[in-house]
Amino acid sequence: MKKLLPIILAAAFALPAHAAAIAQLKAFVAGSKTLSASFSQVVSAKGKREEASGQLEISRPGKFRWEYAKPYEQLIVGDSKRLWIYDKELAQVTSKSLDAALGSSPAALLAGSNAIERDYHLKEAGAQDGIEWLSAAPKKSENTFQSIRMGFRANTLVTMELHDSFGNTTLIRFADMKKNPVLAPSRFTFTPPKGVDVISD
Amino acid sequence: MSRWLALGLCGLLLTGCATRDVAFRPQAEATRPRDTPFSISGRLSVKADGKGQVANFDWNHDAVRDQLSINSPIGSTVARVERDENGVTLQADGKTYQAADVESLTQEALGWPLPLSNLAWWIRGQAAPDWPQNVSADGVLHQQGWSIRFVSDADQPGPYPKRVEMERDRLSIRLVVHAWR
Numbered sequence: 001m002k003k004l005l006p007i008i009l010a011a012a013f014a015l016p017a018h019a020a021a022i023a024q025l026k027a028f029v030a031g032s033k034t035l036s037a038s039f040s041q042v043v044s045a046k047g048k049r050e051e052a053s054g055q056l057e058i059s060r061p062g063k064f065r066w067e068y069a070k071p072y073e074q075l076i077v078g079d080s081k082r083l084w085i086y087d088k089e090l091a092q093v094t095s096k097s098l099d100a101a102l103g104s105s106p107a108a109l110l111a112g113s114n115a116i117e118r119d120y121h122l123k124e125a126g127a128q129d130g131i132e133w134l135s136a137a138p139k140k141s142e143n144t145f146q147s148i149r150m151g152f153r154a155n156t157l158v159t160m161e162l163h164d165s166f167g168n169t170t171l172i173r174f175a176d177m178k179k180n181p182v183l184a185p186s187r188f189t190f191t192p193p194k195g196v197d198v199i200s201d
Numbered sequence: 202m203s204r205w206l207a208l209g210l211c212g213l214l215l216t217g218c219a220t221r222d223v224a225f226r227p228q229a230e231a232t233r234p235r236d237t238p239f240s241i242s243g244r245l246s247v248k249a250d251g252k253g254q255v256a257n258f259d260w261n262h263d264a265v266r267d268q269l270s271i272n273s274p275i276g277s278t279v280a281r282v283e284r285d286e287n288g289v290t291l292q293a294d295g296k297t298y299q300a301a302d303v304e305s306l307t308q309e310a311l312g313w314p315l316p317l318s319n320l321a322w323w324i325r326g327q328a329a330p331d332w333p334q335n336v337s338a339d340g341v342l343h344q345q346g347w348s349i350r351f352v353s354d355a356d357q358p359g360p361y362p363k364r365v366e367m368e369r370d371r372l373s374i375r376l377v378v379h380a381w382r
Contacts (some may be wrong), residue, residue: 050242071378090364094246
């Protein structure tokens with residue numbers, strides 16, 4: 001924590017709250033070694049609207065926990081080597097290499113130290129209602145998302161908008177975001193429960 | 202008291218607390234079942250030769266048309282199967298595949314056959330009409346080379362199974378529906 005404080009202070013003083021979005025993204029990543037938040041997710045397309053919500057935890061670099069509570073329970077854990085998905089009602093655990101899994105959750109993207117800048121072309125996308133937006137276009141075309149927009153306020157990520165090539169828009173809103181909370185290492189490991197089938201790639 | 206505590210912990214912890222699974226009992230139908238249109242969202246897992254994956258899906262079905270989208274947990278579509286009177290197309294990885302039926306198309310594009318037309322009945326906990334069938338003593342339906350087990354939640358029985366488990370050769374598919382519309 002002592003080590004982090006100067007970084008956080010530097011980030012906070014170097015950038016006024018209304019700084020452009022790319023600068024806010026950098027300050028946000030540099031200023032949060034760990035992160036916790038709740039999220040709500042709305043997926044919409046022609047004739048479709050699906051809502052979900054849950055909890056997010058991140059420990060940089062590369063560890064994350066993305067947990068859906070509603071409308072079904074599904075736990076996604078990235079332990080920096082493998083991605084685990086546990087779906088309770090399916091009674092199924094899936095484990096795959098994390099490299100292949102970046103598109104599976106925004107948490108994977110956010111947990112990296114520079115994954116967003118490495119894999120996406122970033123562009124300022126203006127301000128609206130006190131939120132500074134950036135748009136991110138994937139450098140590789142096989143990415144499942146055509147474009148991502150991220151909205152920041154006071155050097156904190158408040159919302160993400162993801163568009164895919166099939167016309168789906170996923171809107172994610174973060175709330176109760178805490179920077180640098182103490183998170184137990186066990187939050188970022190996964191042991192399959194007894195009696196649950198495990199498949200891997 | 203301890204039961205309530207256990208329930209509370211299940212809600213908080215997600216791990217280790219299984220719901221009480223029982224066999225789904227379809228309502229007896231005196232007449233031939235009707236192919237009512239449905240629109241559902243759920244999750245599925247596929248295991249072929251020990252390897253596999255899990256995905257979300259949306260499925261719009263009526264007697265002449267199907268649209269099945271395979272999605273990531275955050276809602277982006279990875280593959281889409283569409284069936285109408287002209288045949289079947291599958292879009293994935295920027296490519297479009299075409300075939301006469303869903304089984305051969307998914308076999309070609311995904312490496313495993315998805316029996317979509319009969320699954321439209323199985324997902325509702327029914328045997329497909331017009332196909333030979335037999336049901337073993339443990340309630341497992343045998344049809345089209347598949348063994349299909351319908352699972353219900355003992356505490357929340359519904360008009361449809363909570364989970365459908367299908368097995369055939371070295372392939373198994375599980376589906377859970379979380380929204381019927």
